Amino acid sequence: MTTLIEQRAGRKEWLGLAVLMLPVLLVSIDNTVLSFALPYIALDLQPSAAMQLWIIDIYPLVLAGLLVTMGSFGDRIGRRKLLLIGSTGFALVSVLAAFSVSAEMLLLSRLLLGVFGAMIMPCTLSLLRGMFHDRAQRRLAIAIWATGFSAGTAIGPIVGGVLLEHFHWGSVFLIAVPFLLPLLIFAPLLVTESRDPNPGPIDVPAILLSMAALAPVVFAIKHTATDGLDLISVGSLLVGLLSGWLFVRRLLKQENPILDMRLFAVPAFTGSVLVNLVSVVALVGLLFFLSQHLQLILGLTPLQAGLMLLPGTVMMIVAGLLIVRVVRRVKVHIAMAFGLGLAFLAYLSLAITGGSAPLWMLVAAFTLLAAGIAIAETLSNDVIIASVPPAKAGAASAVSETAYEVGAVLGTSVLGGVLTASYRSGMVVPDGVTAEQADAARETLAGAVNVSNELEAGGMASQAQTLLDSAFHAFDAGSTVTSAVGAVLMVGAIFLALRMVSKTPA
Template identity: 70%
Template sequence: MTTLHPVTAAPRRAGRREWAGLAVLMLPVLLVSIDNTVLSFALPAIALDLRPSAAVQLWIVDVYPLVLAGLLVTMGSLGDRVGRRRLLLVGATGFAATSVLAAFATSAEALLLARLLLGVFGAALMPCTLSLLRGMFEDRAQRRLAIAVWATGFAAGAAIGPIVGGVLLEVADWGAVFLIAVPMLLPLLVLAPVLVTESRDPAPGPLDPVGMVLSMATLAPVVFAIKHVAVAGPDLLALGCVALGVAAGVALVRRMLARPRPMLDVRLFTVPAFAGSVLVNLLSVMALVGLLYFLSQHLQLVVGLSPLDAALVLVPGTVAMVLASLLVVRLVRRWRPATLMTAGLGLAAAAYAGVAVAGGSGGVALLVVAFAALAAGVGIAETLSNDLIIAAVPPAEAGAASAVSETAYEVGAVLGTSVLGGLLAATYRSHLEVPAGLDGAQADAARETLAGALALAPTLPADTGAALTASAQAAFVDGSSLTAAGGVVLMALAIVVTRRALRDASA
């Protein structure tokens, strides 16, 4: 018979090695979140060079976070078995190599395939970071600060992406936005074996191939349906995809409930603070990525700014996001998380409302202020929601909780471009007035995307080209206003969730 004695020793405090290890772990966090938004500023150049259709253009953006989100839980389980640091290094190597392939893609289809592979290796990177961090920081106060830094890295990376992309596009081809992975991951490959302590589950559950397939089958068909409706309108194919996704989701939940060691403990979602924080996390990222999707195109293709000048417009927003994310760690000692999150989400809703009302008449100044306000609000909501997700579950469930948190982030990124981007594309297509004199193929190209219309315009007679340019830009502005109104609805929904599910949550 074994007698268990309570552990009374104080938790070991982290030293310089652990804090240096945190800096190393921030590299993949920043990279993966940067990769979600860096493509926003490269998209106009890619559209002009590779000429993807509207659907392919959306898939180039979305396939990476879609695959990443679907594989996060799977890769988290794999890391528990083979070692989290080991999986981190494998993911880093594959991500760097595939980034090179993406940078030199010669067709939209090749770029789409490279982005898919980046999602696979990105999924190998992300679940390891928070799990490794928890093992390195045993002291609760130190761990809270480390998690705040980790969460800030997600928020800051999303905002830094377009700035990095804008700077690179000013001096190099669009492929340069993918090559940034190489200098960011090389230090990780060198320093992680020295500064990051390996950890694994001493008694991991078995791999669940069926559960892995079901997790992907739950998400992919629904996102495809959203994209399909944006391009072709609602039909039986879209309805069938939604039905498939729902059926797979039900099967996944039943399987997870029936297994003694599930890949994901779905019972976590019965905890209001956990489920509410996950949903707020998703909606916040959805709003941020959705704004970046049309803001980057508006600044370059409507306002006419260069990539660098367009990136500089976002600098105040990036600074606001980082400062708000760090400041809220102090403010939460005085006010409840729900109060602060409501204030942040309200600020983001006001920013979207300003864009919706002003439309294209507000000028660049309004966009600077709007993005700064939305970024600050999302930074507050993201930092607190991630902290609450980890705090709402027992320590033994921290790995699963971190995987769910990261999955919510990636699904939000997918839906930001799928829903808000799809709404923008549909409105643009319905509002575009094609000038007389265009044949069927030319008219179809103009209706696909704003970039397609602007690329076609110089090949037409001067008057016809000018009319097409004016009509396309006006249709895009109309779409931006309607999309911004959708963002207001998202933030209002997030506020309702916060007030209902998180009102009793404490820091």
């Protein structure tokens, strides 16, 4: 009886969970907060379309590539220690990003944020599992963790909207300071240190191969979206696929690899990882074009645009917590497919209405998608942990977080790339516009708005309005195509849930 009582978490552990939620919220907020700041960054720093995508994607790309590596370091030096090191670095680099004076400086800052973010994320779930030994308590703690992860993604635009309403765009990066200061103070007091007693070796070749597998593939997607399919795209894709093959082959030969690839032999595990990834693609991809549509086309302020997403954010939190009770009576794969079905309906409605969708429909679509993604994310994380042996839970956690970050990359790379390509092909520049202005207008919607303002200031009001109308039409047409692609992705995710997650062990 004494042992059972000791295994149940008390006030200290639940307060420790609250502390661990701070970096979870921050890192997930950082994945989407930039979406609402992007129009301001585009007008201020004037990055190209490709540079805009890289500024957004370099952070989750680097983070995803280093998650497994940093998880291994945490196993060796202590997860709480690595969490504190990563949090300190993240806060300092966030200040650097806030005061960037060029697109290149901001890109470098985002890269470093990805490095330090990779130190933070593997530690949170690993520390949480060590703090909650009772199965029921641990399940609730993981549900809260997963809900915070998803909710943070949706909260990002709202936080960004509030800040951008009153401050410079750099303020969206400074939110790291109030999030991480309490962590640095209270984590040593409330979070128990833990290490892996038998960590795998630090495998430098495997680390390099993991990065070489991910970066070229994402680059190929980006390059194809902006410049079309060419030898560069094909070559980058082949390099990524070859590196990935070598990475898997190397790990399969090791007794204690940094990532046990045999986990993917479990259908429920692999299916849940893929559902996790596609869900984040859907959420981040929708936010990528919805934030621009609300601000640049409908003319809402950042705060107004953020508030339009508030119902979806609330629904995401509620759905993520309620689904834990629902799955006591409904099979996990059925509940997961239902959530993905809601996301499918959201994308389908936008694909049908396109640019003619009224504001209320945009809000309703995001709310529907947010609820569906919250359900899918919460359940997929739970299945990922439950479908592997306890000894492999740490590796499973790293895979789950990696899928999330890769999904964030692909959300802007794939769906954002489709939108960019469609926008550029449909953009018609009127006569009287300089070649430089025409190139800027074709690059991004923000660039077109900027050029339109220049033309109007120069006494060319007619050309300015014509340019703006063409840009809005091209962007809305691109949003329709992107929504159709999103709907197809959701159909694929539903198939994965019904075929693979249905094999979840009892």
